[in-house]
Amino acid sequence: MTDTLTPVLTDNWDADRAWTLASYEERGGYAALDKAFAMTPDDVISTVKDSGLRGRGGAGFPTGMKWGFIPQDNPRPKYLVVNADESEPGTCKDIPLMMASPHTLVEGVIVSSYAIRANTAFIYVRGEVLHVIRRLQRAVQEAYLAGHLGKNIHGSGYDLDLIVHAGAGAYICGEETALLEGLEGRRGQPRLRPPFPAVAGLYASPTVINNVESIASVPSIITNGAGWFAGMGTEKSNGFGIFSLSGHVTRPGQYEAPLGITLRELIDLAGGMREGHELKFWTPGGSSTPLLTPEHLDVPLDFESVGAAGSMLGTRALQLFDETTCVVRAVLRWTEFYKHESCGKCTPCREGTWWLTQTLARLEKGQGDEADLDLLLDQCDNILGRSFCALGDGATSPISSSIQHFRDEYLAHLTHGGCPFDPAASTAFAPVGASA
Amino acid sequence: MTSDINGAESLERAGLDETTWAELREIADRYPEKRSGLLPMLHLVQSVEGRVTPEGIEACAEILGISAAEVNGVATFYTMYKRKPVGDYHVGVCTNTLCAVMGGDLIFERLKDHLDVGNDETTEDGKITLEHVECNAACDYAPVMMVNWEFMDNQTPESAVQVVDDLRAGREVHSTRGPRLCTWREAERVLAGFPDDRADEGPAAGPASLAGLSIARERGWTAGAASDRAEGESK
The missing domain is CATH 1.10.10 (Arc Repressor Mutant, subunit A)
Known part of the structure; x- marks a missing residue:
């Protein structure tokens, strides 16, 4: 029986100076390199395939399969790019990982690059996390000095250069082709696919783009075996993942558990909802995943079950809101975010997010009428699936799901002539027992 | 050209x-x-x-x-690039949904009032540029404020006012889980890939980052390993 929490990636976060090479190596760090170098690159890919690891950045695409798409007969250089542009509202797992243990990621980069036969790799980290960038820069420098990066790593004959690249503030660069544009020194606008990055990615060369947590999971799979990893989780969602609890819960934070744990279990571990309050709505994987309610507390948090419940596992960014929170205010704010972050390339997203914001803002003020809810859904229908990337789709998720679950609350704004909630009651510094 | x-x-x-x-x-x-x-x-x-x-x-x-x-x-595409001069300290208050609900909106209002500036404006002494920012990946520490892109976790209107007052008075301020704050220009130099000497300052992780790990430690929960867990063990 697997334990309820399974610290792997978070396991050394409480170590003294966990971010240093000395601390990481003391706990067996970088041992996965020699084990990987003793295998052929194809065998490393097979191991990751066999483990069942699926992308931890939200989409859940099988990591090993993605690596297998790299055409090895293509004479151009191959590249690995780590997506460290963690910006999806609610998502806060990669940043603490890179802050506490950047070497876990660096080791994963080396093994993964070896597997896809890349000699240059990049970590594209969002620019707004200065100390995380410092820790990454230092870790890469330490790894070079120790011979884990550079020429002829560990005498294997394998060479790898790793470049830490700071972004400059653009949610859209978390989308993998927009990220490549940013990395090529351009405006971060998504590319049309095909061709997929595996065929023509960075500099039109074969490129793998993986999330931080996916890459950081690789050393443990090499060290402990594919069966160990596949032995955790559920049938089609193998392994462990970091679940990030935030909002109105007693002990928000990072909880690393096998996929398939439920929100009820997680809230219990986190000491329950804050005193005197109850859960009203939540996101399973960031603001782009449709809202769920207390009736979904026992849904196993794996890719299939959350999908079947009408949402998406996403990044396991569990934002929890209690009954003091106005759902219309919450959704309006997310919508303003998508409007701000739309890159402007596709008309339905660029224009549609402005329309959504205007309609919602009117409703939030208690203006407009019930027909505006149908107008909103119609606007969503004209955005969803009609743009290059998933940003526009994500913008519609909170709106359509909140109308589905909380239609009456929208109407209450109309009958009340404005928001019936007291925004002070939802704050972290509200007196105990305050209510809306 | x-x-x-x-x-x-x-x-x-x-x-x-x-x-x-x-x-x-x-x-x-x-x-x-x-x-x-x-x-x-x-x-x-x-x-x-x-x-x-x-x-x-x-x-x-x-x-x-x-x-x-x-x-x-x-x-002009990326929000971290500024066309107007930025103060010594860029103060970003997260007003994305979760932080806003948890108090970010009230913090932002209080700072605008206290500093007598609007969004994306700089105080007359050139010390503080105030801006509301989007989710900065620290939701478990909400409400969050960033100073020169360092984390200031679990803020209140009062603590936020204290931070900006200290900065304006030239007092040393530390990130709540990071180093001494440097100036905005010094921060930008690190982002350009020229490291400073502060990587070793601050803890590895803040308390919320360790929430699950502490419970696992108390209860003896682990992910096992190849040595003590048979490969392919039933789920």
Whole structure:
């Protein structure tokens, strides 16, 4: 029986100076390199395939399969790019990982690059996390000095250069082709696919783009075996993942558990909802995943079950809101975010997010009428699936799901002539027992 | 853009000193293709000039062999690049949904009032630039405020006022799980890929980051390992 929490990636976060090479190596760090170098690159890919690891950045695409798409007969250089542009509202797992243990990621980069036969790799980290960038820069420098990066790593004959690249503030660069544009020194606008990055990615060369947590999971799979990893989780969602609890819960934070744990279990571990309050709505994987309610507390948090419940596992960014929170205010704010972050390339997203914001803002003020809810859904229908990337789709998720679950609350704004909630009651510094 | 101009003339034209030109070229040379250096190069321009200046844009364009319009297009796309001078401390209050609900909106209102500035404005003494920011990936520490892109976790209106007062008075302020705060220009230099000496300051992780791990430690929960867990053990 697997334990309820399974610290792997978070396991050394409480170590003294966990971010240093000395601390990481003391706990067996970088041992996965020699084990990987003793295998052929194809065998490393097979191991990751066999483990069942699926992308931890939200989409859940099988990591090993993605690596297998790299055409090895293509004479151009191959590249690995780590997506460290963690910006999806609610998502806060990669940043603490890179802050506490950047070497876990660096080791994963080396093994993964070896597997896809890349000699240059990049970590594209969002620019707004200065100390995380410092820790990454230092870790890469330490790894070079120790011979884990550079020429002829560990005498294997394998060479790898790793470049830490700071972004400059653009949610859209978390989308993998927009990220490549940013990395090529351009405006971060998504590319049309095909061709997929595996065929023509960075500099039109074969490129793998993986999330931080996916890459950081690789050393443990090499060290402990594919069966160990596949032995955790559920049938089609193998392994462990970091679940990030935030909002109105007693002990928000990072909880690393096998996929398939439920929100009820997680809230219990986190000491329950804050005193005197109850859960009203939540996101399973960031603001782009449709809202769920207390009736979904026992849904196993794996890719299939959350999908079947009408949402998406996403990044396991569990934002929890209690009954003091106005759902219309919450959704309006997310919508303003998508409007701000739309890159402007596709008309339905660029224009549609402005329309959504205007309609919602009117409703939030208690203006407009019930027909505006149908107008909103119609606007969503004209955005969803009609743009290059998933940003526009994500913008519609909170709106359509909140109308589905909380239609009456929208109407209450109309009958009340404005928001019936007291925004002070939802704050972290509200007196105990305050209510809306 | 005149790509045939020689170094000395362009130096005069584009007002940046020789060291900056050399460092901009050094950034471009880190990459397989030079243009990849543009984002960090613009960070360096901000660290030297206090914002993205026309001179900085010209310099990037010349080094990369692209037009100033192309550089400008990039500089206007990303929100961290500023066209107006930024104060010594960029204070960003997260007002995305979760932080807003948890108190970010009230913190932002209080700071606007206390500093007598609006969004994206700088105090008269040039110390503080206030801006509301989007989710900064620290939701378990909500409400969050960033100062020069360092985490100030679990803020209240009162604690936020204290931070800006301390900064304006020249007192040393630490990130709640990071180092001493540097100036915005110094921060931009690190983002350009020129590290400072503060990587070892601050803890590995804040309390919320360790929430699950502490429980696992108390209860003896582990993920096992190959040595003590048979491969393919039933789920």
